[in-house]
Amino acid sequence: VSGAETQSGSTITQQYVKNAYLSQDQTLSRKFTEMLIAVKLDNRMSKDEILEGYLNTSWFGRGTYGIQRAAQAYYGKEVSQLNASEGAFLASLLKGAGLYDPTLSDANRKRAVERWEWT
Structure with a gap:
């Protein structure tokens, strides 16, 4: 709101889940769902696979994702x-x-x- 830097308390896995599977809504229910899916992904994917997914779904500006x-x-x-x-x-x-x-x-x-x- 103030135009200052943003902060995030999410892990890379949680951010990947938000980017790939959920909306950007800032609600408690979305955050709870994000955490549940992140735990499941942590058990099914390697950290390298999660990082790759995160980098391929993230917003980099200039009209680009990935x-x-x-x-x-x-x-x-x-x-x-x-x-x-x-x-x-x-x-x-x-x-x-x-x-x-x-x-x-x-x-x-x-x-x-x-x-x-x-x-």
Whole structure:
């Protein structure tokens, strides 16, 4: 509401469940369902599979969902061709693409540099 950074208490598994299986509604019933599905997924999928699913369903800004599309939108190349610096920047977008896309504003550029350095 204030325009400040967002925070999340969800695990990667919970965020993946929300992205892949549920709505973005912020209700207690959705959160409860998210937790139940996350527990089931943790028992059925490896952490690498969950991370892959999360990266392939996440919003990266510029009209893109998924790390492959984001690599193309931001760098014009395949995700497998990204260097560590480019990967760190894309990782920073997961916290809030609208807050970290440096082309949107000077404030975003400053936040993006700080987040990239932290990442």
